[in-house]
Amino acid sequence: MKLLIANGHLIDPAAQENTGMSVLIEDGKVTGWIRPGEGVPEGCEVFDASGMLVAPGFIDMHVHLREPGQEHKETIASGCAAAVAGGWTSVCPMPNTNPVNDNAAITRYMIEQAERAGLANVFPIGAITKSSDGSELAEMGEMKAAGAVAVSDDGRPVPNAGMMRRAMQYARDFDLPVIDHCEDKSLSSGGVMHEGRVSLLLGLKGMPALAEDIDAIRDIILARDTGAHIHIAHVSTRGAVEAVRRAKSEGISVTCEVAPHHFTLTDRAVEGYDTNTKMAPPLRSAEHLEAILEGIKDGTIDAIATDHAPHHADEKALEYDRAPFGITGLETGLGLAFNELVHKGLIGLVRLVELCSTNPARIFKLIGRGTLVPGSHADITIIDPDLKWRYTNAGSLSKSRNSPFDGWDFTGAAVATIVGGRIVYRK
C-alpha cells in the first residue's frame, strides 16, 4: 500500500529541506521524495497537501498519560488520541504512574498499551530512582533495553546532589539523557503559584523563581562534572534560561524544553483563582516570559513540550491551594505555538519544526524520526498554518478537561497526523 502526500510544502530541518515536495510512503516508511513536475508512481493513494506544511512527525518530550494507576484521569489510549489530534506523532510519558515506571516491565507495558491503541508512538521515560523517592537508582539499563528513551524523577526531583551526581554518572553508561524538573523544594514547598507581586496580592503562597534557578545551576555543574546529558524540563525562569545559555556556550551537554503555557500566560492569569492555572513550574511574571521568548528565539530553548498533565474535574474543583498541579496541553500546544510564536513573527516555520520534531528526536536519539529523508519512519504532521479553529474542553479527546485555554481561538493546526504510514487523525 503506497500513500503519496502530494503537493505540500516540506520542511525537514535535519535534511536542510524547505521546499515544495511530495512524500511517498510504503509499508510505514518514507520511500521517496518527488519534486513538483516529476511523475507520480502508479497505484498510490493520494493525500492532497496543497497549501499545507508537511513536517516530520511532532514529538512531545514531556507528557503524563496516567496509565498504569490513574486511568480515571487518562489512559494511554485516550492520551494518544489527544496527542494525534494535536499533531503529535510521538509522546514521551513521564514515569510518575502508579506504580512508578522504574522497571522494564512497566516500560514494556506502556509501549504495549500504545501499540494496542494504534495511534501515537509512546517512548517512555524511566525513573531515575526507585519509586522516584530519591534514594536508590532505578534499573536504567533494563528500562532502556525495554524502550525507555531518558530518565527523570520529574515532579519529585532528586533533592540530594550526591544522588543526582551518581545518577548522571550511571545514566551516561547507557547514553540516556537525564531530565530534571528543576525545583528546590526547600524553597518552594507549600507554594501554589509564582512568588511575586501577584502571589502577595492574592494571598497565595509563592514558589520563587530561584527554586528553579538553583536546581538548574546545580544540574549544569553536575553535567559538566559527569559528562552526562542533562535536559532541563519546562524551563520557566529567566535564571534557568540564562544558565542554559551560558552552559551551552561552555560546551556543556545541556538542552531544555519549554511548555506552551509558559510562553503564553503570566501569573496574572491566576487572579480569578481558576485551578486550571495551577501547574509546576507555575505561570511566571512577565519578565520571565520575556526571557523565555528570547530563549526560544535565540536557540537556547531546544524544544516545545506540552507537560500534558490531566486531572479529573473533581480533583480540580478544590480550593486553589489544595488542587493538584497540572493542565492538559496536547491539543492546544501547536495552536499556542502558532498564536504566540509564529504569527507574532518571533519564529519561522523551520524553527517551529526544529522545536517540535528535529530537536526532540535528536535529544532522545530517536533514529529515523524527526526527519522524513527516505528510509525514515513515516511519522508526519501535516499542518494548515492559516486554519482558524477554537479549542473547547468539552470537545477534548483527553479524559480530563483541565485546560485554561477553554474557548480560545487559534490560527494554525495539524489537519492530519500520520503515524507509521497510517493516517491516524484528520481534522
Next chain:
Amino acid sequence: MEKPFRRRDLLGIRDLTADQIVGILDTAENFSEISTREVKKVPALRGKTVINLFFEASTRTRTSFELAAKRLSADAVNISVSSSSVSKGETLIDTAMNLDAMAPDCIVVRHASAGVPHQLAKVSRAAIVNAGDGANEHPTQALLDAMTIREHKKQIDGLEVAIIGDILHSRVARSNIHLLTKLGAKIRVAGPGTLVPNDFQYLIESGVTSENTQSAISNPQLEVCPSVEDAIAGADVVMILRIQRERQDSAYFPTLREYSVHYGLTNDRLDMAKKDAIVLHPGPMNRGIEIASEVADSSRSLILDQVKYGVAVRMAVLYLATGGSPTNG
C-alpha cells in the same frame, strides 16, 4: 447560572472603588444606631436567608455576622465545617451548590484557602460575602477598621497608618492596605524580614503601568519600612497584627519572647507616633507578644470600638449584598 438582579458579592476591597467603600461606610453609620436601641431590630431583611459558612474557626466574626443578620430580621443559619469538605469526599463546589440549592439570599464564607469566595461566587446564585479567605482578604474587617478610624479622625485622606507584624500571611493587612490607600491614606508596613517581603511595596498599582515589564513601580502611598520604629514614627494610626503562634513553628522567627522585644508595640514605641495616635488590633490579641497590655488597655486603644462597629459594618454589607441601596453620606 444567572445571578438574580441586584445581587452583589463582596469578595474583597481590591475590587471596590473609593465611592463604593464610602457608600458602605455611610450605610454602616446609619445602621450603627440600631444597636443602641432597646429593641435592636429592624425589618430591613425580613424574609431573607443568610448562611454563615465557616470552614475556619471564628468566634468574633461569626457572632458579628449572625447578630448583624438578626438585627436586620434575616434568618441566619450557622454552618461550621471543622475539617475541609474533602474529608467527606465532597468537593468545595458540591458543598456550595448544595447550600445554594436551598435558596439562601446570601452566603457568608470564611475559609483558610485564599480565593474560595471567588470560586463559590462563580457557581452560586446567592450573594457571596467574604468573611476572610486565607491570606487574601478580610473586607469587613478593613471596613470596620475604616469606620473606627473615621469616627475618631473624621477623615481618612492624608492619614499616616503604620501596620506592624506578620504582613505576609495577613488578610487584614491586605484589605486595609487596599481600603486605606483608596481613601487617600499613606501606609507604612514593618515587621520581621521573614514576614514582610520587599515585594509588598508593589502590592498596589502605581497608576504607572508599563506594558512589557512587571518590574512595577512602587506606589508612594505604600512603603515597606526597615524597622518597626520607622513605620510608627509620626503615625496617626498604629495597626497591630495578630501573631499566629503556628508561624513560630515554621521558623519565621525564633521565639515569641524575641518577637515581643523587637517587634511588639510597647508604650515606648507608641510614643514615637503622633500624640493623638490611635491603636487598632483585629483580635484576638496575644497580650505581651505583639501588643503590651498597657497599650491594649490604654485610652489610645480602640479595640472594643472596632468590635462594636463590626456589627454595623456587617449589617450594611448584608443589606447591600441582598439588594439594598447605599445611603448617600
